[in-house]
Amino acid sequence: MHPPRRKLWETTENGEFAAAQPDDRKPAFLGVRGCDLAALGVLGRVLGNRIRPFIVAVDCTEPGGLCFCASMGTGPGVRGGYDVALTERIDDSGHWFLATAGSEAGERILATVARREASSDEVAAALRDVTAAGGRMGRAMPELDLRELLRDSRTAQRWNDVADRCLTCGNCTMVCPTCFCTTTEDVTDLTGDHAERWEHWASCFEVDFSYLHGGSVRTSAASRYRQWLTHKLGAWHDQFGESGCVGCGRCIAWCPVGIDITTEMAALAAERSADDVDV
Ligand code: SF4
Numbered sequence: 412m413h414p415p416r417r418k419l420w421e422t423t424e425n426g427e428f429a430a431a432q433p434d435d436r437k438p439a440f441l442g443v444r445g446c447d448l449a450a451l452g453v454l455g456r457v458l459g460n461r462i463r464p465f466i467v468a469v470d471c472t473e474p475g476g477l478c479f480c481a482s483m484g485t486g487p488g489v490r491g492g493y494d495v496a497l498t499e500r501i502d503d504s505g506h507w508f509l510a511t512a513g514s515e516a517g518e519r520i521l522a523t524v525a526r527r528e529a530s531s532d533e534v535a536a537a538l539r540d541v542t543a544a545g546g547r548m549g550r551a552m553p554e555l556d557l558r559e560l561l562r563d564s565r566t567a568q569r570w571n572d573v574a575d576r577c578l579t580c581g582n583c584t585m586v587c588p589t590c591f592c593t594t595t596e597d598v599t600d601l602t603g604d605h606a607e608r609w610e611h612w613a614s615c616f617e618v619d620f621s622y623l624h625g626g627s628v629r630t631s632a633a634s635r636y637r638q639w640l641t642h643k644l645g646a647w648h649d650q651f652g653e654s655g656c657v658g659c660g661r662c663i664a665w666c667p668v669g670i671d672i673t674t675e676m677a678a679l680a681a682e683r684s685a686d687d688v689d690v
């Protein structure tokens with residue numbers, strides 16, 4: 412829904428500008444978990460995407476060690492916005508799926524596969540397993556007003572602590588399903604006859620990302636990590652009316668030095684509590 416790289420325009424042979432043709436194919440996503448379903452919604456609202464993909468979503472009954480969707484309110488069960496929702500079942504009767512249609516397109520797809528009405532016991536057992544998965548998440552975000560915590564933590568020592576570990580590689584922003592920042596680049600061929608403008612993903616961890624009339628505003632790792640976290644969990648609410656984090660855990664998985672967004676928020680909360688005691 413937000414490609415890493417796309418052409419915006421190019422010059423034609425007679426020196427005119429031609430907009431790149433938009434890719435208006437309608438995608439279908441299979442096996443979308445609750446966190447990513449929520450991320451598709453967040454990204455769609457931020458970018459104003461008008462193409463609605465066809466979505467086969469899946470409830471989680473076995474959460475991963477880095478997941479914390481339960482504490483972000485996005486999983487482990489999928490919550491609307493799908494065409495078909497599945498819950499995987501493995502029991503004495505074999506391996507099967509409980510399926511719910513969420514749209515007319517979903518009903519049409521389900522009508523083409525072998526199926527029967529689920530019993531109320533089967534529906535209740537599936538719901539029980541999904542609810543139980545919520546209690547087995549490997550991580551949890553502190554149960555606090557995160558936006559307020561970040562507002563109170565502007566000058567926290569923890570930013571220096573995390574900056575000592577952070578490589579500012581930007582991996583966390585590249586894998587995050589809601590990060591949307593981009594930059595543009597103009598390229599030309601060797602003859603100078605043809606030029607193109609490309610948009611590609613950018614990261615707030617790049618020094619150039621905050622370049623303004625002669626210099627970068629956020630030159631330190633501490634300020635760049637603070638920017639990322641404060642936008643994702645705080646200012647996102649002011650801009651878009653919701654959190655920018657869906658609890659997927661990818662930024663933890665892909666951080667080469669093991670920085671964990673839930674641990675950092677817990678540390679900021681502990682530092683604020685200690686400051687309150689000191690006062
Ligand atoms: S901040 Fe991390 S856990 Fe939250 S949505 Fe982005 S990648 Fe997932």
Ligand code: SF4
Nearest residue numbers: 577578580581583666
């Ligand atoms: S992935 Fe880890 S090291 Fe890289 S910028 Fe993000 S927090 Fe820093």
